[in-house]
Amino acid sequence: MKKLTSAVTVSCLSLSSAFAASYLDKPVEDNLPSLVGIYKQIHQFPELSHQEAKTSALVADELRKAGFKVTERVGKFADGSQAYGVIGVLENGPGPRLLIRGDMDALPIIEETGVPYASQVRTKNAAGQEVGVMHACGHDIHTTTLIGTARLMAATRQQWKGTLVIVGQPAEETADGAKALLADNLYERFGRPDFAIALHDTPGRAAGQVAVTSGPTTAGVTSIDVVLRGVGAHGAEPQNAKDPVVMAGQFIVQLQTIVSREQDPRDPAVVTVGSIHGGTKRNVIPYEVKLELTTRSFSDKANQIIVDGVKRIARGVAISAGIPEDRMPIVTVVEKETLPSMHNNPALNARVKTALTSALGASNVFEDDAVMNSEDFGLFGLAGRQIPTVMFGLGIADPAELAAARAGGKPVPGAHTSRFKPVPEPGLRAGVKAMTAVATSLLQ
Known part of the structure; x- marks a missing residue:
């Protein structure tokens, strides 16, 4: 009898996830033009780590419009300076507490993509050197997806119960942004989450596809x-x-x-x-x-x-x-x-994969190996991985360009390069739908 009850529960959860994913189609499409505009704005005017004043203000404004209670300038760096962290909290009755993180900072790279909204920003780094500034790691995609997810979760709150904590994180590229938020009593001030999730763009996957990894994920x-x-x-x-x-x-x-x-x-x-x-x-x-x-x-x-x-x-x-x-x-x-290596909690990863499959279809969900890149998102799980965390990959490559590159035996321009070029509309469509479906499935 226990086995039958368990099977029925899993079946109901799967049906619920599928319903939620289908329900999101129209809200995603309605928001997409606005989100693409926000993406291009963030991309055209990027800000280096520790300098995310305008980007954080934009995130805070969007969260307030969506109905979140917002706190700005959260985070304290080791030197005592204040960070540009943004925390938005949306309470929706009793239930789990879920943290969703998106990072906001850019890199000191001169952009060479040739897109109409390419960055022309020049600034000075911490050493006083004049440098270019570019979203060459896709944090503009991450931030815009975060905004889109916040909008949809607020608009579809009848589908979930609990508390959603949206984190606009500064300074991921300098590996001290998550540390700064935690040092500023993030969980004491905004509640300790039951789960924490994030996504990271993946230039080796076509837009519309996602990837999951269980266990060790980044070095x-x-x-x-x-x-x-x-x-x-x-x-x-x-x-x-x-x-x-x-x-x-x-x-x-x-x-x-x-x-x-x-x-x-x-x-x-x-x-x-x-x-x-x-x-x-x-x-x-x-x-x-x-x-x-x-x-x-x-x-x-x-x-x-x-x-x-x-x-x-x-x-x-x-x-x-x-x-x-x-x-x-x-x-x-x-x-x-x-930073320490990041691990995706296997049990939570399985739930995330189920939600992604319901949202995007099994043919668009892949399992990837761990990578040698590093991420500070795992710190939100605290020492000893007390809080289950999962980061999944979001494809952002133009499908035709990716296929042509593979056919010719050449890699597409990767992250941290001057020619890194996500395709905004299909990438954001999949990202917002995927993250909202995952969040909805966890807040049951």
């Missing part, structure tokens, strides 16, 4: 700064120097052995030098070279092997160059840009 990231210190001299007199440029070359080459010869190949890891700066003139041997590293792994053991290896190789290169003890390299783990 943890550890950011490391390395300063190799030498002895400067005239470029014509290298015998009087301890050249940190040569040391940097040796250091970069030897770093490759951490993954290839120290790390268990069954436990993936990545070590990348993304920035190197040293010297001011071709005939001057500098006193130091600075390198910025990003490392990725899924396990604490792999991460420790990487950190220990970086420190050991830096010191070894310095010793081999004859650097005195008081000029040994300085290796610093940048805690504010360091």
Whole structure:
């Protein structure tokens, strides 16, 4: 009898999800022109991490219009500065509490997509350098989908019960946005959720498709700064120097052995030098070279092997160059840009997949492998994964362009590149319908 009751319950939930998904078709289409306009506005006027003033104001305004109770400037960074977090709360009777997160910040990249609404924004980064600004990771899609979902959940509240918490998150790209919100007593002020969900655009999937991953989903990231210190001299007199440029070359080459010869190949890891700066003139041997590293792994053991290896190789290169003890390299783990790996809760992931299948059809729902990219969304689950969290992938590639690229054996422009180009209308249509269907299925 228990088995029969369970089967009936699952069947009823499936029918409810399917009904909700069908019910959303017209509201999604009615809102789509407005949402595409919002997307293009956000895309054309992007803002870097810690600078999301206009984007957050837009999100707050849209949430208020939809009937949410809104709080702005939520979040405190490690330096004490206030973040541009936006929290909207919609209470709809007794039931679960669900958090939906969308990130708002852009990247310091000059856009080269050629679309009519391309960003022309230039600004200064934290170091005072003039940079381009571009939504090259799809956070404009995320933010617009968040707004669309909030609108539809408010308009269809007869389909669900509980409390919906919408989070417009700043500073995901600098890995300190979720930390800032939690440090500002997010759950104490707005209630601890029973579930937390999010989506992330996937340029390797066609618009209209979604993807789920159970268990490990994105890698943890550890950011490391390395300063190799030498002895400067005239470029014509290298015998009087301890050249940190040569040391940097040796250091970069030897770093490759951490993954290839120290790390268990069954436990993936990545070590990348993304920035190197040293010297001011071709005939001057500098006193130091600075390198910025990003490392990725899924396990604490792999991460420790990487950190220990970086420190050991830096010191070894310095010793081999004859650097005195008081000029040994300085290796610093940048805690504010360091995150643990993200895991999708298997049970919640199964529920999300069921809702996505009801909303978009089984042929448009895929299961993807974990990726080495990193995300701070998992922090909303708290230490030890106390709160079930799931992030699913949203296809945003033009289907024809994706098919042509695959036929030619070429990748489509990926995230964090100047030619990253989502197709707004079909991507937003699927994103809003998918996220609203998932939210409705969880708030039962």
